[in-house]
Amino acid sequence: MKKLFQKFNWGWGIGLFYTAFVVFxxxxxxxxxxxxxxxxxxDYYKKELEYQAHIDKIKRTxxxxxxxxxxxxxxxxxxxFPVKETGKDVKANVLFYRPSDSGKDVxxxxxxxSTGQAIVTxxxxxxxxxxxxxxxxAGSTTYYTEGIVNLN
Numbered sequence: 067m068k069k070l071f072q073k074f075n076w077g078w079g080i081g082l083f084y085t086a087f088v089v090f091x092x093x094x095x096x097x098x099x100x101x102x103x104x105x106x107x108x109d110y111y112k113k114e115l116e117y118q119a120h121i122d123k124i125k126r127t128x129x130x131x132x133x134x135x136x137x138x139x140x141x142x143x144x145x146x147f148p149v150k151e152t153g154k155d156v157k158a159n160v161l162f163y164r165p166s167d168s169g170k171d172v173x174x175x176x177x178x179x180s181t182g183q184a185i186v187t188x189x190x191x192x193x194x195x196x197x198x199x200x201x202x203x204a205g206s207t208t209y210y211t212e213g214i215v216n217l218n
Contacts, residue, residue, distance in 0.1 A: 104168040123201070123210035134200060134211050142187035143215060147202065149182030158202035160186050162215070165197060193217055 107113055127133065132148035147156040156178035164170040172191055176184040199212040 119208075120210060123208050126207065127209040127211050130209070134202070134209075136198065136213065136215070138215055138217060141189075141191055141217060142185055143198065145176070145178075145184045145186060145200065147178050147182040147184065147204070149178065149180075149204075154205035154207075156182060156184070156202055156204050158184060158200055161199040161201070162188075162191060162196040163199060164194065166194070170194070191217055 130148055132150070134145060134147050136143050136145045143160075145158070145160070147158070149156065158176050158178070160174045160176060162172040162174075170190075170192055172188050174186050174188055176186055178184040194217060196215045196217065197212060198215045200210065202209050202211075
């Protein structure tokens, strides 16, 4: 045993340290390559260029005296639009964005009835927390609002 330690000098120590470091780094690279990377949107460059129009929609929605409201009912969401204020037919594109898994995102197009209510339902919606993003249009004016929805 004593002869083994006599042959183990500082050169061997540095060699073992670097070898262990390389093995550790290769393991970390392998583990990092196994993780899936989900972007919020795949065409984020295009979305960035269109962002000023999005800001204008948010400002128009903020100027409304009555904002859209929603209520969760089992696997559907009832959205109430301010028809009295806008006075026009409302068409909406509702995106249920699932932050934890982009594969569970659902986009639904709806039209509000004469009272301003639209029932948003889909068999694709699963239990969990969604960020509901409503991009809606009354006549030729566009609006945008969003909120958190918890489907049980």
